[in-house]
Amino acid sequence: MSNVICFDIGGTFIKYGVINQDGSLCFKDKTPTPKKDIQQILPMIIMEKLDALQREWSISAISISSCGLVDREAGIVLYSNNIPGYTGMNFKEALSPLTNLPIFVENDVKCGCMGEMWKGALQGKKDAVFLTLGTGIGGTILVNGKILNGSSNLAGELGHTVIVNNGRSCSCGRKGCFERYASTSALVQDYIREMRRRGFPVNSISGEEIVQLVYKQEPGALKVYLKFVHYLSQGLANIIHLLNPESIIIGGGIAEQNEQLIQDVNKEIEKEAMSMYLNNNIISSAVLGNQAGLFGACYNALVRLNVQVNSTT
Template sequence: MSNIVCFDIGGTFIKYGLLSNEGHLLLKDKVATPKSNIQHLLPELLCEKVKDFQKNYPISGIGISSCGLVDHEKGEILFSNNIQGYSGMKLSEILSHKLELPVSVENDVKSACLGEMWKGAIQGKRNVVFLTLGTGIGSTIIIDGKIVSGSMKLAGELGHTVIEMDGRPCNCGRKGCYERYAATSALVIDYIKEKKKNGEVVERISGEEIMLLALNQDPTALIVYKRFIHYISAGLANITHLLNPEAIIIGGGIADQAEQFIQDINNELKKEIMDIYDKGSIVYSAALGNDAGLYGSGYIVLNNLNQLKE
């Protein structure tokens, strides 16, 4: 029985693994992402890992989940600001030529969403929105089981929808973008500012630490946490009214901290949406964690090869 070699390429690490066509992650590991000469070193590194697997396992394809804007039809990295020199790499073409295997390449958030649909929190659902909360907001939209890509493969940038007119400046050049209020980085900035109002200086703190403080009823943390929940839910209400998804999945380190976080979002969202849209909880925490991109990249390859076993 053949297997798929899966990669999840990030700015710091490349996670990789061996996936069976039943969806079992048989082996996994990670390696540092090359910091220079990426056009040469990255393909060589990926080929080396595939050849290592081929010594002991039959391999029928390669799936790649990658940071950056991706043209999945061409398997090309359109743009990446996380890896210097990565933009424009024809990754699928290079690897398929070197290894004589089919190669599929997709954006990391989109891959993670497919992974969650296949083996994670939203199995069996076909109309889904997936958000990852971090420095910004990564997002993807699934309609009828298919990724919505748009005419230029750029659809789904929900983090750059505006929820506050003339609000906080965003790196995209606009003001009031959703991610300036609902990303984990926004929670941290808000907490530091709130502390400063009280004459306290906080130089460094994580979103996870603020979440823990809020759950332990710290007054300042509670203020910013409740505001954070409101902003997240306001954006999700827009998404719900626009797309009417079966489920909204939230991933990222902060979403792994507590079931209370997801429950609070669902409770606030019910206040924001029209009654007709309220069918109970529709927001879920991602279940596969850091492995979601590996599962999703494998799913794409198996689907393309007609080897997918649900």
């Protein structure tokens, strides 16, 4: 039985665990992400957790799910704006002198997609799209059962397709990007602006809390929510027309915890997309939650090691 130690590195926490080839989560925990000197401290954290867990399990590989743009072959984080000093992190260079185990690195959204393919909502899907709504919109494209990586392993940045001409400035340098209107952070920012306009200053609120206010028919929340659903559906319709997927799975807390949002988006999609492209409830929510990255990291390692994986839940 092959066991993989998996790390899911985010801006706030590093989730980690041991998963076997049957998809059993043998152990999981998390530790805070260092706020400085990340490239020096992170390899020490990984080795510390590896040393401790090897006392109980035989580990076959180290597999990392990382935020940011990732060169999966070289094991390098090409760009990340989530963690100070993280851009340029070379996992293979840092860890190879410390262990003989094979090391695998992949983007966190692609790992989330692989997790859902293996043990979640994408099981059995051949042509699909996986999106995560959060600070931005992460995307992964599935073609004939395989992730589309592109010539430089950077395919799938659907959040940086433009849906509003000359619209809001985006961190990528463009204006009017999909994620500037339909991410969870966009919903939060729009709500704060709307409430200030109404004379009710709000300093902090989550996307989930806004959706709860929508259920209560709070006027400000309802106004920005309807715009959010419209923009989200516009971007999704573009993806549907471009890729003709059998399904689009949406992850992130706001989608996974609010079935009403998925229902509202499916209704709006009927207005935005041509009917021949649609099937019943083409949009659905992810099911693995914040464990998707760990399962995907394990799956990535097992496949690249040519280990047989159990594909059923």
